[in-house]
Amino acid sequence: MTNKYNIPQMGFGTFGRTGPEGIAALQFALETGYRHLDTAQSYDTEYECGEALRRSGLPRAEVFVTTKITGVNCARSRLLPSLMKSCETLGVDRVDLTLIHWPVTPGGRLDMPAYLTELAEAQARGLTRLIGVSNFTIADLEEAKTILGPGRIANHQFERHPFLTNQKLVNYCLYNGISVTCYLPLARGVCAGDPVIEAVAKRHVATPHQIALAFSLAQGLIVIPTSGNLERIAENFAARDIRLSTEEIAAIAARNNNARQINPGWSPKWD
Numbered sequence: 001m002t003n004k005y006n007i008p009q010m011g012f013g014t015f016g017r018t019g020p021e022g023i024a025a026l027q028f029a030l031e032t033g034y035r036h037l038d039t040a041q042s043y044d045t046e047y048e049c050g051e052a053l054r055r056s057g058l059p060r061a062e063v064f065v066t067t068k069i070t071g072v073n074c075a076r077s078r079l080l081p082s083l084m085k086s087c088e089t090l091g092v093d094r095v096d097l098t099l100i101h102w103p104v105t106p107g108g109r110l111d112m113p114a115y116l117t118e119l120a121e122a123q124a125r126g127l128t129r130l131i132g133v134s135n136f137t138i139a140d141l142e143e144a145k146t147i148l149g150p151g152r153i154a155n156h157q158f159e160r161h162p163f164l165t166n167q168k169l170v171n172y173c174l175y176n177g178i179s180v181t182c183y184l185p186l187a188r189g190v191c192a193g194d195p196v197i198e199a200v201a202k203r204h205v206a207t208p209h210q211i212a213l214a215f216s217l218a219q220g221l222i223v224i225p226t227s228g229n230l231e232r233i234a235e236n237f238a239a240r241d242i243r244l245s246t247e248e249i250a251a252i253a254a255r256n257n258n259a260r261q262i263n264p265g266w267s268p269k270w271d
């Protein structure tokens with residue numbers, strides 16, 4: 001299954017993958033077959049992504065690179081230069097996807113018309129092939145549509161896993177032609193021990209974490225698990241080969257208990 005923007009469904013998250021160990025993990029991910037790296041200005045992993053990409057010897061066009069604009073740069077005359085700097089740190093001419101990391105900061109809501117207009121300008125100048133958002137609510141996405149017009153937001157990245165399916169937001173995005181990237185697709189490793197997920201895993205001779213990934217992949221969504229452990233990097237990638245039945249998908253979806261893990265006090269009013 002794929003999406004209309006050709007974003008590889010299995011991505012590699014890079015939060016925490018800093019320094020030489022981070023580069024080694026990223027290199028191993030690329031060797032394993034991952035062709036999508038998810039970084040952000042605030043992760044301090046843009047250099048590591050670029051370095052792993054160069055060391056892999058893969059053609060630039062084969063690896064999809066996403067970065068995210070941090071709050072302080074979501075302002076007029078700041079976003080464009082900050083994205084140029086990100087490209088320089090990554091060592092690429094342009095990124096494939098640029099996301100607005102959050103619509104809010106601890107200091108309050110950011111000026112959406114200002115940052116989205118400049119994000120569109122960055123796209124027009126060729127600094128990014130696609131543009132998108134992260135941690136937006138449906139109301140935020142509606143406002144973005146009013147500012148940019150329909151069809152401009154290619155991707156929305158938000159928390160989604162078996163214990164927070166966020167299905168209303170997923171459905172809104174898919175209906176509006178917005179591809180979905182699930183962050184924390186492994187719920188940070190807490191799927192082990194869940195009786196339903198364990199039973200499905202046993203049936204597929206798989207691990208519960210692979211089942212969590214297969215669950216979102218089955219709905220055509222993009223996942224960006226991360227690990228610093230080589231075995232788990234490979235294990236997660238192999239989840240692509242698992243085919244869940246409709247009944248299994250429904251049983252996993254029923255485990256949803258809105259257990260949101262990324263929820264700072266200044267978060268938007270979630271859907």
Ligand SMILES: NC(=O)c1ccc[n+]([C@@H]2O[C@H](COP(=O)([O-])OP(=O)(O)OC[C@H]3O[C@@H](n4cnc5c(N)ncnc54)[C@H](OP(=O)(O)O)[C@@H]3O)[C@@H](O)[C@H]2O)c1
Pocket residue numbers: 012013014015016038039101134135157158182183184185186187188189207209210224225226227228229232233235236262
């Ligand atoms: N847009 C946003 O606001 C936002 C917010 C958060 C995250 N993200 C993105 O999403 C990515 C993923 O999020 P995340 O890293 O927080 O959560 P995650 O991928 O759900 O979980 C990662 C955690 O699970 C463990 N793990 C990985 N594979 C495993 C496996 N097969 N079995 C058991 N445990 C496993 C890892 O530990 P080990 O390293 O020890 O394996 C790590 O502690 C981030 O790297 C980042 O790129 C975006």
